[in-house]
Amino acid sequence: MTEPLFDTIAVIGLGLIGSSVARGIKARGLARKVVGYDLSPEVRARASELGFCDEIANTTAAAAGAGLVVVAVPVGATAEAVEAIAPHLGKSTIVTEVGSVKAAVIRQVVPQLPPGVAFVPGHPIAGTEYSGPDAGFAELFDGRWCILTPCERSCEAAVEKVAALWRALGSAVEIMTPEHHDIVLAITSHIPHLIAFNIVGTAADVEEVTRSEVIKFSAGGFRDFTRIAASDPVMWRDVFLNNKEAVLEMLGRFSEDLAALQRMIRWDDGEALLELFTRTRAIRRGIIEAGQDTPAADFGRPHGHED
Secondary structure, X not given: OOOOOEEEEEEEOOOHHHHHHHHHHHHHOOEEEEEEEOOOHHHHHHHHHHOOOOEEOOOHHHHOOOOEEEXXXXXXXXXXXXXXXXXXXXXXXXXXXXXOOOHHHHHHHHHHOOOOOEEEEEEEEOOOOOOOHHHXXXXXXXXXXXXXXXXXXXXXXXXXXXXXXHHHOOOEEEEOOXXXXXXXXXXXXXXXXXXXXXXXXXXXXXXOOOHHHHHHOOOHHHHHHHHHHOOOHHHHHHHHHHOHHHHHHHHHHHHHHXXXXXXXXXXXXXXXHHHHHHHHHHHHHHHHHOOOOOOOOOOOOXXXXXX
């Protein structure tokens, strides 16, 4: 067992990420006590049955006495959750969160924090298309990245303690500014999700192709889009509304590149198509070489997604 990093950790929000954090902390002995809370009575009851926390609280007083509070709720609900736990936070408490948008969350959360409370925004780049307390597992963060984006309420000691937690949960930690994070994630995660939601919606609306044919003949490309498009709709609605500027910037660039691709096909420009596809293939090789995926055939292989 590892020496505990904290005496008590409170996890606010017990869906996929929150329940995985709690399970990982318990499995690796990173706190002497893990207290969980969720706004939903049904989720609290299920979490109590599953037993991945030492205690399930019925109110936001779950945060009282915690050395670290991990807020694991949809991006649009983070500020409200911090406002609710604020009266229960001690001066030495560190608050962190796990959303995939940083600049907007920091703007919304900082005014809710009591004086003296440190805030270390974070984003574990891990997940599955499943949600809820049953979906979590302790190994979710093994071999993944966690990005921390310190803000004006992040002291160096607090950043290091949060970084130590994520490393102990199996992640490699990267530090960047909130604005840079939002641009990076817009292109690596948010736009791919937007494309997936769109193409699956388009397939559902093509009148000449029946729903049964779309399902029956889903080769790898469309099948993988449907996996991404099955992700938590509330979470992704909040991501796009809160990372609007970066997403629209990247979407503009994508639209321009898509128009160029359209022209190549229209004018039978095979040379330009070959050049583009060769360049993009090299990106795939780089992802494999970086250990972010394997070259194995992926049919039926479980995937994570960068949420």
